[in-house]
Amino acid sequence: xxxxxxxxxxxxxxxxxxxxxxxSSRPAPCPQCDRPAARTLAAPMLAGASPGWLGAPPA
Ligand SMILES: [Zn+2]
Numbered sequence: 001x002x003x004x005x006x007x008x009x010x011x012x013x014x015x016x017x018x019x020x021x022x023x024s025s026r027p028a029p030c031p032q033c034d035r036p037a038a039r040t041l042a043a044p045m046l047a048g049a050s051p052g053w054l055g056a057p058p059a
Contacts, residue, residue: 004028008037 001018008015008030015037017028027036 006030006037006039007040008033008035010035012037012039014040 001004002021002024003016004019004024005014005016006028007013010030010033012032015031017031019028024039028040029035030037
C-alpha cells in the first residue's frame, strides 16, 4: 500500500499514512486530533520500493 504525506491544518504538522490508492486524494484522519488532513503534493512512495524514506526529513 502506498505511503502518503499529509499535513494537519490544526497545528499537529505533517504525518505519513498508508492509504489505498483509491483513497489517496481524500483527506486522512490526523493521528493526533483525528481531524481530516489534506495530502501534501509529495509524490507517493510505494512501500518497500525504497528503504531510504525512513531517513528522509519530513520537509
Ligand atoms: Zn491534527
